[in-house]
Amino acid sequence: MHKNTARALRGLALACALALGASACGSDDDGGSGEQVSADDVQAALDKGGKITVWAWEPTLEQVAKDFEKEHEGVEVDLVNAGTGNDQYTALQNAVSAGKGVPDVAQIEYYALGQFALDESVTDLSGFGAGEFADAYSPGPWNAVTQGGDAVHALPMDSGPMAMFYNKKVFDKHGIDVPTTWDQYVDAARKLHGADPDAYITSDTGDAGFATSLLWQAGSRPYKVKDGTDVTIDFGDAGAKTYTDTWQQLIDDDLLADTAGWSDEWYQGLGDGSIATLVTGAWMPANFESGVKDAAGDWRVAPMPQWTEGEEVTAENGGSSLALPAAGGNQALAYAFAEYANHGDGVQTRIDSGAFPATAADLKSKEFQASRFEYFGGQQANKIFAESAANVPGDWTYLPYQVYANSVFNDTAGKAYVSGTPLADGLKSWQRKSADYGSQQGFTVH
């Protein structure tokens, strides 16, 4: 009840912000257009010093900001946690339409970046020379910040190549083999739940980010965007069918725990063995270490199950970037910070505090891959994550208004989890609702 109210309020605020943003941006032409800023200009800004405001909820940035200030005298970084995810986007949209209080740097998740790139409320960083970083990042994140074009809307901060976390103790206890395909995963789910009615293969109550990641892996490309405003939404392709056919079995046979992700019960389920696997992004280990302390040593990491045996295709889940809002102040200095945090020395600092990088060199480095996770029984889990990062198909696109689309996932596709609606029909109604909203916002939707 309370959650729904909060969501409704957020939705309302977002709608207002979008409506206002659209009109405000029409009259505001000083947005980023790939203006050229040389490395000398950036260096000059660093020498001159000044203060920048960074909106981010990523905890590892705290140390990065301190180091950056230490390295550059006279530079002050005001790191503000302006809310997580949606809350922060609403605030950012509001600030942009008001034209005041806009931060110089903002953390934006990959799935939400399109919305800010579309109305040019974030600066195109190719003018700073960020276009040269194409090979510096793994394909998934780089594609997310460029959307396949020349403009660079943000610098990738972290990434979430997917892998399967599984509770080895539970698997061993019931003599279940670690699944390598999704079919085996369904079999494992049946076997586990049959052996212990309190145990489930995983928990899923309908999560847009997870569903899109699985579609991504299954080869479905439901969203196509041309010229920013010409949008195609289609959940009718073969990949989508592969996904719904398999997932429907898990839903029909009640093989999924109905514990909402990130809740107290969920952390508890991960700890006591009632939730036996978690297929998610490589940023998860830090959360295991801080939130599921009791189960240290029980969990292991395995490659993501495949849709077709023998293949090696994965997907990204989550991950975020640092963008420079066009209305922000000191852009040269802001860029220097984003570059330091996401491409320079800050990356190692963040890896050391448990973040999962998006930089190709770090993912490939021997030291990174050799590091052992005590939590996972000394396993060299980064090897699996790095391999996964290399196997992410780079041609996935989100909608320019994915934040809205994800917010209505549970009202549409999510019905499959609570009523008899088939998941495939749920996706279709998600498609319809997303298309309607797009048309209302002035997109050409096919």
Place this chain on the structure above:
Amino acid sequence: MGTPATTTARPAPARRSRPAPPPRLRTPRRRRGGSPARPRRSVLLTALSALVVLYTLVPLAWLVISATKTQSGLAGSFGLWFDGDFAFFGNIADTFTYDDGVFTRWLLNTLLYVVLGAGGATFLAVLGGYALAKFDFPGRRGVFAVVIGAVAVPGTALAVPTFLMFSEMGLTNTPWAVIIPSLISPFGLYLMWVFATEAIPAELMEAARVDGAGEIRTFFQVCLPLLAPGTVTVLLFTMVQTWNNYFLPLIMIKDPDWYPLTLGLKSWNDQASTAGGEPVFHLVITGSLLTIVPLVAAFLLLQRFWQSGLAAGSVKQ
């Protein structure tokens, strides 16, 4: 004022088996026990009230019990009973020390918003309500229409326009962005208006004026004490509103140093769903309990006034 009209009370026809006590004694009892037509207690109503009491108290009990549990004990044990470890005092200590003691800062922020916001709103409502009730001036009907209209507009709908306006004035991300909108309470004004109309006899004001008191003195020394029950009611309403205010600070304030408790607890709660964040559910729960303690205390201390305020105008005197 307030003397029951004993002379008009008629004896209850249903109670004839015993000798009727003298009317003077019966009247107060009748006021407490309900109307003379319903001398017996209603089982249905009692059961319904019991249900409502249960419905109201169970979440509170859950909160108190949960505040005694450790992080791992929270989901691992039955919600409405205690866990093995009694971590209540440890949790309180942790709540106040976590993240460099930022909870204290949020508590002081909330107090600031309540004292200035709710206090100011009450003061303005009393002034305005009194003026509207006791002075005849052109445009009074217009003011009435505007106030009634303002009661109907939910504050949430005004939040974003207010944000844009405050942003224009450069006030966002400052305490003023929360305090100034909190100063306006159309409902409080309406309540004070109705209350002032009933509570202050025109003769009394007349007498004060005849004795040579100025308008200011008449208001503060004669009328304000009469308005006390209504004032406390409005104060409680605005206090609860400001103390629990979430949406306004959410869009106005981005600097955690100026967060009220509501936003602060939300940010702690969000840590659990952040990559690399640390779940602190036990602190969120203990913090929530600590957050409602001042409100509960305010209600207990002021309820005497509040009750008489609520009853105002309900009895014809």
